[in-house]
Amino acid sequence: MEIGFYGAAQTVTGSLFVITLNSSHSKKKILIDSGLFQDGGIIKHNQLPGDLKPEEIEAVLLTHAHLDHTGRLPILVANPSKTKRFAGEIFATAPTQDLTQIVLNDCSFLMEEEVERRKKKYGEDIKPLYTEEHVARIMRRFTQPVEYNKPVDIIPGVVRATYFNAGHILGASSIRLEIDDGRAKVITFSGDIGNDGKPFIDDPVFPQTSDFVVEECTYGDRNHKPIDLSTAEFYSIIRETFNRSGNVFIPAFAIERTQEILYFIKQGIKSNEIPKDTKVFLDSPMAIEATSVFNRYPEFYSQKAQELIRSGYSLFDFETLQFSRTPADSKAINEVKGGAIIIAGSGMCNGGRILHHMKHNLGREECSFIFLNYAPPGSLPRQIVEKKFRAGNGTEYIRIYGFDIPIRAQIHTINGFSAHAGQRKLLEWAEHTENPQKIFLAHGSEKPMQTFAGELKARGFNVEMPEQNQTFRI
Ligand SMILES: [Zn+2]
Known part of the structure; x- marks a missing residue:
C-alpha cells in the first residue's frame, strides 16, 4: 500500500x-x-x-x-x-x-x-x-x-x-x-x-x-506550563485590567477554547479570583452554536465533569454571561468601557468580530488582549505579540482593515491552555x-x-x- x-x-x-x-x-x-x-x-x-x-x-x-x-x-x-x-x-x-x-x-x-x-x-x-x-x-x-x-x-x-x-x-x-x-x-x-x-x-x-x-x-x-499556573496568570491579568478600568479581549476559537474560557471564568467568579459582577460577552454566533453542541454530549466529558453535571452544575453558563448574536449586539459592546471580558472569533484573528474589537481597543492602554493560541509566523497575533511594526515616532502599530492602529493595550500570551x-x-x-x-x-x-x-x-x-x-x- x-x-x-x-x-x-x-x-x-x-x-x-x-x-x-x-x-x-x-x-x-x-x-x-x-x-x-x-x-x-x-x-x-x-x-x-x-x-x-x-x-x-x-x-x-x-x-x-x-x-x-x-x-x-x-x-x-x-x-x-x-x-x-x-x-x-x-x-x-x-x-x-x-x-x-x-x-x-x-x-x-x-x-x-x-x-x-x-x-x-x-x-x-x-x-x-x-x-x-x-x-x-x-x-x-x-x-x-x-x-x-x-x-x-x-x-x-x-x-x-x-x-x-x-x-x-x-x-x-x-x-x-x-x-x-x-x-x-x-x-x-x-x-x-x-x-x-x-x-x-x-x-x-x-x-x-x-x-x-x-x-x-x-x-x-x-513543554507547556502547568495549567494551574496559567489560570492564576489569567485571573491576575483580568484583575489588573479591571483595576485600570479596562476590558479584557480574548480572540478565541469557537470550539473547545471558548468553552474552556467560559469554564475558567465561571470557576474564577466562584472562587472570588475575579469579581462577581464581571460582565462576559460571548461575541461569536459560531461559538454560541458550538457551546450548544458541547451541552449535547456530556458522555464525552471526563468522569469528574460528568459528576458535576449530574449534581446540577452547568459547566459553561453563569448569570453575567451574555450571548452577542447579532452585529448590533456586538456593536453595543463598544459602549461598555471597563469591567468586561469579551470573547470573540476568530482565534487566528484572520476575520470575524475580534478585528473590530482590535480596531477600537488596541489603542486603549487600560485594556488587555490575551492570546491563547499557537500563532503561526506571519499571523496577526504573532505580529502583535512580537511588536513588529514601529512608526517613526516610536509608536508600535498594526494594520487592520486599512487603518494603522496603535498598540497601547497590554498584550499577553498564555500558552498553558494549549x-x-x-x-x-x-x-x-x-x-x-x-x-x-x-x-x-x-x-x-x-x-x-x-x-x-x-x-x-x-x-x-x-x-x-x-x-x-x-x-x-x-
Ligand atoms: Zn485540532
Missing part, C-alpha cells in the same frame, strides 16, 4: 493523508482528514491535488472537527458531474459530526466574503470552492457515529478502524487502522494530541503497537507505539518538527518528515 501526504506536511494546517490499497477493489483510497490550509486566502490555496479523484475514494475518516482537518471535505462533492463526486462514507464520532457541520457552514460563509472582497478590490472573477449546498451534501455521507474503542469495518475484511480519545477537543480521536490488503499492517494516526489536565475532557489515551505512525508535532520543541500536547507528552505517546518501522511527522512547522525528530531519533526511532504531496510505499 501507499501513504500520501497532501497537507499538514511541514506545516500546521491542511491535514489530509491518503492510504492507497493494493487491492483489486475499484475504489481503493481512504482519506484520513480533509483539512483546509489556513495560511492565506482560502480559495487559492485549497484545490484538491490533481491526482486525487473524489470518485476513487472509498471512505473518509475524520479525527476531529477543526477546520484544518475538515475544511476541504465539501470539495469532494462539489463537482457538477455526479460521477466525479465522492460517494463513499465518512466516519466520525458524534460530537465531531455536529461540530463539523458548524465549521463547514462557517467556512462557506467566509469564502463568500472572500469572493466579494476580491471582486471589489481586484475585479477578480472567482468562485467559492463550495457553498452551503455542498456542505449539506457532504453531511449526508456521514455514517452512524463511531464510538471510542469499538472497532468499525471501513472495508469489511480489508480495513478496520478503532477510534480512541485524543484528548484534544470534544470527540477528537486518534485512529488505529488495521489493514490487510495482502500484507497486514497497523497504522496509527495521532490526529491532534491534547494537553494533559484539560478541564472537562480526559487526557489523551496512548496508542498501541503499530507498524507505522503518523504523529503531530505542533509543540515538538517545548489544546496540543507539549514535547514530553508527544514523546511518551510515540513510545507507546513500541517499535514502529517508521514515524511520519506531520502538523508541525520547521523548528518544532526538526527538534522533535531529533528527540525521536535519539531514542532509536526511524523518523520521516514528508513534504507536501510526497507518497511512500509501506
Whole structure:
C-alpha cells in the first residue's frame, strides 16, 4: 500500500493523508482528514491535488472537527458531474459530526466574503470552492457515529478502524487502522494530541503497537506550563485590567477554547479570583452554536465533569454571561468601557468580530488582549505579540482593515491552555507505539518538527518528515 501526504506536511494546517490499497477493489483510497490550509486566502490555496479523484475514494475518516482537518471535505462533492463526486462514507464520532457541520457552514460563509472582497478590490472573477449546498451534501455521507474503542469495518475484511480519545477537543480521536490488503499492517494516526489536565475532557489515551505512525508535532520543541499556573496568570491579568478600568479581549476559537474560557471564568467568579459582577460577552454566533453542541454530549466529558453535571452544575453558563448574536449586539459592546471580558472569533484573528474589537481597543492602554493560541509566523497575533511594526515616532502599530492602529493595550500570551500536547507528552505517546518501522511527522512547522525528530531519533526511532504531496510505499 501507499501513504500520501497532501497537507499538514511541514506545516500546521491542511491535514489530509491518503492510504492507497493494493487491492483489486475499484475504489481503493481512504482519506484520513480533509483539512483546509489556513495560511492565506482560502480559495487559492485549497484545490484538491490533481491526482486525487473524489470518485476513487472509498471512505473518509475524520479525527476531529477543526477546520484544518475538515475544511476541504465539501470539495469532494462539489463537482457538477455526479460521477466525479465522492460517494463513499465518512466516519466520525458524534460530537465531531455536529461540530463539523458548524465549521463547514462557517467556512462557506467566509469564502463568500472572500469572493466579494476580491471582486471589489481586484475585479477578480472567482468562485467559492463550495457553498452551503455542498456542505449539506457532504453531511449526508456521514455514517452512524463511531464510538471510542469499538472497532468499525471501513472495508469489511480489508480495513478496520478503532477510534480512541485524543484528548484534544470534544470527540477528537486518534485512529488505529488495521489493514490487510495482502500484507497486514497497523497504522496509527495521532490526529491532534491534547494537553494533559484539560478541564472537562480526559487526557489523551496512548496508542498501541503499530507498524507505522503518523504523529503531530505542533509543540515538538517545548513543554507547556502547568495549567494551574496559567489560570492564576489569567485571573491576575483580568484583575489588573479591571483595576485600570479596562476590558479584557480574548480572540478565541469557537470550539473547545471558548468553552474552556467560559469554564475558567465561571470557576474564577466562584472562587472570588475575579469579581462577581464581571460582565462576559460571548461575541461569536459560531461559538454560541458550538457551546450548544458541547451541552449535547456530556458522555464525552471526563468522569469528574460528568459528576458535576449530574449534581446540577452547568459547566459553561453563569448569570453575567451574555450571548452577542447579532452585529448590533456586538456593536453595543463598544459602549461598555471597563469591567468586561469579551470573547470573540476568530482565534487566528484572520476575520470575524475580534478585528473590530482590535480596531477600537488596541489603542486603549487600560485594556488587555490575551492570546491563547499557537500563532503561526506571519499571523496577526504573532505580529502583535512580537511588536513588529514601529512608526517613526516610536509608536508600535498594526494594520487592520486599512487603518494603522496603535498598540497601547497590554498584550499577553498564555500558552498553558494549549489544546496540543507539549514535547514530553508527544514523546511518551510515540513510545507507546513500541517499535514502529517508521514515524511520519506531520502538523508541525520547521523548528518544532526538526527538534522533535531529533528527540525521536535519539531514542532509536526511524523518523520521516514528508513534504507536501510526497507518497511512500509501506
Ligand atoms: Zn485540532
